[in-house]
Amino acid sequence: MERKSLELELLPGEYWWGGIVPDGVKMPFGGGMEAERDMHASLLGNQGSPLLLSSRGRAVWSEDTFGFRITPGKLIIQEAEGELHVDESKSNLAEAFRHAANRYFPADGRCPEALFFTAPQYNTWIEMTYEPTQDKTIAYAESVLANGMPPGVIMIDDNWMQDYGNWTFHSERFPDPRAMTDKLHELGFKVMLWTCPFVSPDSASFRYLEKRGCLLRDETGKTAIRQWWNGFSAVLDCTNPDAVEWYNGQLHTLMDRYGIDGFKFDAGDPEFYRLSDKSAEPRHPNGHCEAWAKVGLDYPFNEFRACWKSAGKPLVQRLSDKSHSWGNDGLASLIPNGLAQGLLGYAFTCPDMIGGGQVGDVLNEDFTVRKHVELDQELFVRYAQCSALFPMMQFSAAPWRVLDKEHLELNVEAARLHAEYGEEIMALARHAAETGEPIIRHMAYVFPEGGYEHVRDQFMLGCRTLVAPVLTKGAASRSIALPPGTWRGDDGNIVEGPCVFETATPLSRLPRYELID
Template sequence: MQIDPASKGFLAVFITVIVGTIAFFIASIFLDFGSNLVVQEIKFENSNFHVDIKRLESDKRYVIQVFNDKEAIAQEIYFGNDFGDKTVQVEAIDNGYKIFTTSSNEMFLTIDKDEKNFASLKVKRRVESKEKVLKDCLPLSNDEKVNWYGGPEQKNQKYPIQHFRFTDYAYITKELDSAGIMERYWFSSRKFFILIDYETPLFIDQNEHQICFTAKKELPYYTHNNVYEFNYKIGVSTSMKELHVSVINKYLGKPKGGMPDERLIRYPIWNTWVEFGREINESTVEVFAQTIVDHGYTHSLIDIDDFWEDCYGSGIVNTTNFGNLKALTSKLKSQGFIVGMWTHPFINKNCQPYYDEAVANNFLVKSHNGSTETSWWNSGTNEAAHFDFANPAALSFYRRRLEAIQRDFGIDVFKFDAGETSWYPTDPKFERDLDISPSQITRAFVEMAADFGNKLEIRVGWGTQNLHVLVRMLDFDSRWTADNGLKSLIPTLFQFNFNGYVFVLPDMIGGNQYGADVITKELFIRWLQASTFMPSLQFSHAPWHFHEDTIAITKKFIKLHADHADYILERFQLAIDKGEPVNVPVWWIDEDDYDAQTIDDQYLLGDKILVAPVIMDNATSRRIYIPSGKWQDGNSVTVYEGKMWIEDYPAPLDTLPYFIRIEEDEKQ
C-alpha cells in the first residue's frame, strides 16, 4: 500500500497527537497538583477520607496529604531527612503499605480506624542507630486560616496554639515553663489530628509557618542503646467535636473508676500556702480554720501546706510545730473539714539519718554515673535527691510512710506536689520501662497518688487521663497579664480539657503572690469570678483581708458555683461515659464559626453555660461574643440571639457576665 507524502505528514501528526494524548492520560493518573507524583493512595472503605503519598516535583521531597470527606486537603505532612529526595519503593502489606528506600530505611502506614465519621492511620518507623535523626513537619496553615488546639501546658499559655514558638524543645513533663501536662496530641480546625506515641524520644520546633516533630536519641531521653521508634497516628473526622471525642475514646483515654469527691466540687478548698507560707504550726492552721467558719464560708478540704516534717523528706511529723497533730485533725473534722497534707517526692541531704537510709536501700534516682544529686525549691544546689518510683521497693516504702501518717494522725488525704521529670539527676538510670524513660516515674508517681482516693490533687499528667483525681494547674503569679497571670487561666483550662484532664483544679484564687506580686482586691475578685464555672474553687489568700464588701462578693460567687455544682458533676459523668470535655471554648457550640475559634477570654461549662469574665484591670465593662443559639443573661431577663457581639456589657466589680443557653424545648 502506497501512502503519498501529504498523507504521511497528516499520519505523523495524527500519531503524535494520539501518543501525546495517551501519555497525558497515563501521566494524569500519577501526577497531581503541579506535577507532583502520586506514589500511593490509601483509601478508607467506610468513608470518603483518603491519603496520598506524593513526591514533590519542586524539591523531590515526600509528603503525606490527608484528604477530608469533601475531598479537600485537611493536612500535609512532610517526611524528613530519612527519605529526602531519594526514590522510594512501595510494597503492599496487611492493611496498608511499606514505604522504603533500603531495609534500614522504611516506614509503615497502616489503617487503624475506618469509620463513617472518623478515620486514622498509624505511621511507624524503627531506627537502629542513635546517630540517626528523623524529622517530620506539618504546615500550620496555607491560604486558608487554620487554628490549632491541644499541645503542652506552658507558663505563658497560648490559644490557639499556633502562636507557640519552640526550638529543639524536649517534649516531656518539666518544671521549666510549668510543663506539667505534656500529652503529644494536636488537632486543627480542619478536623485533623496527630498523636505521637509515648515511646518516641520527641523534640519539637515551631514557628509561624510549621511545627516539626523530631525523634532522636538525646538527653533527656534514654541514650544507652541504639534502637528507638518514631511512631504516630494521624486522622480526620467530619467535625472537630467528633474528632476530639473519638481521639479521647480510642487513644488518649477517658476517666474511669469514678470522679473526685463531690464535696471538693460543691464547696471551696482552703489552703495555707499563700496565707502563711512555710511558717505554719498547729495554732496557725487552727486559727485559719476557725476564721473560715466564723465568717460563714462553706468549705470542703483544708490543706496543711509545706513544712510539717522535721526535715524535708523524712516523712516524720515535726513535733515542735505539730505536737498534737491528731487532736488538730480531730477538731478540723468536727468543723466539717476534710484534712489534707502536702507531700513531695524529694529528700534533702541534711535530712538525717533518713537520707543515708534511703541511699543505702537504693530508694533514690541515680544518674548513670551513680550520682543522686539534684535540687528543688526547698534545697540548695545539688543538696537533694528524688525517690525512685520506678523501683517497686522505693514506691512501697514511700506509700507506707503516707499510710502511717494517715493512720497515726487522722490525715484524710495528700496534696501531691512536683512529679515532673526535670527534678531527677541528669541522665537518670532506671531498671525498667526504658522505652518511655525518663517519664516512667511521672506516671508511677501519679498512679501511686491516685491509690489514696478521690479527695486529693496532683499537678502532672502523662497518659493518666483515666484517674479519678483533681489535676491542678501549676502555680500562677499574682498578676493580670498572659505571662502566667490571670489572662492565662482560661487558655490553660482549654489545654487541660483537650488533653483529657477534665477534673481541673485551678490554682489559688489570686495567684501565689510570689516576689513583688501583690494580690489586690480587684485581682482577687476577678480571679474568683473567672474560676466560678470551673470544676473547683481553691482559696489560700484570705478574702477577709480586704474591705468588708469583698466577703459578701466572695460568698456570692461561692454560692453561684455551688448552685451549678450539679451541672458540673453531670459533665463529669459525661466525661466518664462518653469522653466529652467539661470546660470548652466558645466554638464548641458552632465549630465552623471562625469568630468563636480564637476567643481566649470566654469559656463554656458544657454546652449550656457561657462565661465571659472580666480579666483586665480597671475594667467595668467588656466585649462579649454570643455564639449560635438563644442565651439568657445570667444577670437579667435579657435574651440574646447569636451570632453577635455585645460591645459594652456592664460589669462592675461585683458582676460576672454569664449566659444560660435556652434549650429547644424551652423555646416552644
C-alpha cells in the same frame, strides 16, 4: 533509638492545640503565626501530653516525647522518640479530641472526690508559707466559716512534717495532729497534706532508702542529689515498686493514725531528672514525672501540678503558680491554660490559688520575712469570679485578711456560686470520668462552625453555660461572643445568638449565659 520526624501541610483555616499547658496563652497555633515547643526539655512546671489537635479534625500522638514547630503552611514534628500516629479522619476539634481520647488515653471511669467539685478548696500556703501550725490551721478553717464561706478541702502545705522524706508531723508545730484533724472534720472540712518525692540527705529515711536501692542514681551509679526550690535532696525512684511501697506506707500511716484524707503531690517535674539517670526501670525525665503521677491514683483526695501523659486519670490537676497580676503571668492565663488542660485530657482542673500563688509576692528573696503587700482588691475579686465556674476553685490568701468588707463579700459570693453550681459541675465530672471530655470547654470545641478559635477570654461549662469573666482592670463592660441559640443572662436578659455584644460588668458581676433553646 531512632528519632522520627514528620511534616504536615496546614489546611485552610486550620488551627492547633496541644503540647504543654503553659502554652495555652499562645493557643491556638497557626493562622500564619509561628510557634515552637520542645517537650524533651521542659513542661514549664505544669501538665503536658504528646498530643496535638486540629480545628479541622486532625490529631497527632506519640507514646513518647517530641518537639514541634508550626510555620506558615506547615506543622513539623521533630525528634519524636516514639511511633507517630496521625489521624485525619475527623472534621473538627471535638471529634479529633474524642477520637484521640478513646484511642490513646481512655478515661478509666473514676473521678476524684466529689467535694473537690462542690465546694471551694483552702490551701495554707500564702497565709503560712513554711510555718504552718496546728493552731493556725484550725483558726484559718474557723475563719472560713465565720466569714460565710462554705467548708471544703483544706490543704496543709509545705513544712508540716519533720523533714523531706520524714513524713511525720513536726511535733512543735503540730503537738496533737489527731485532735486537729478531728476538729477540722467536725467543722466540715476534709484534710490534705503536702508531699513530694524528695528525701533530705543525711537523714534516717535517706539511709534506709539508699541501702535498699530506692533512690534515683546518677550516671556514675551514685545516689543523685538534685537542686530544687527548697535546696538539695535525693529523689525517690518511683519506678521501683519497693520505693513506692515504702512511700505509700508513710502516707497510709498518716491516714490511719491521724485521719488524714489525702495528699497534694507536688514537684515531680521532669527538670529534676536526667536522661542519664539510673532507675529500676529506665525512663526519660518525662517518664519519671509520669511515674510520680501514678502514685496518686490510689488516693481519691489528690492534687498534682506537674504531670506527663496522665490524661484520663482521676487526678486533680492544678494550674502552675500564678502571680498577683492581670497579665499572662496571672489572671489572664487562667482561661486559656485551663482550656489547654482539658484539650490535653486533663479534665479535673483547678486554677491556681485565688489572687495568685507565687510566694515571691508575699515573702522577700530568701523567704524569711513577710512583705507588707497591698493586694489589688479588684484583681482578687476577678480572680475569684474567674475561678468560680471552673471545675474547682482554691483560696489561699485569706480574703477576710486582705480585703475590705465590700470586696470580701464579693469573694464570698463567688465561693457560694461555685457551691450552687456544684451539682452541675459534678455531673460534668462524672461525664468526664466516663468519656474524658473536658468539663470547661473551648468555644471552638462546642461550636466548631462559629469561628471561635481565638476566643480565649470566655469558656463553656459543659455545652449549655457560657462564662465570660472580666479580666481587665477597671472594666465597666466587656464584649461577649454568643453562639447560635437563645440565651438567658445572669442579668435576666434574653439574647438571641449568634451575635457579639457589649454588656455592663460592675465589680459585683460574673457574666454568664444559659442556653435555653
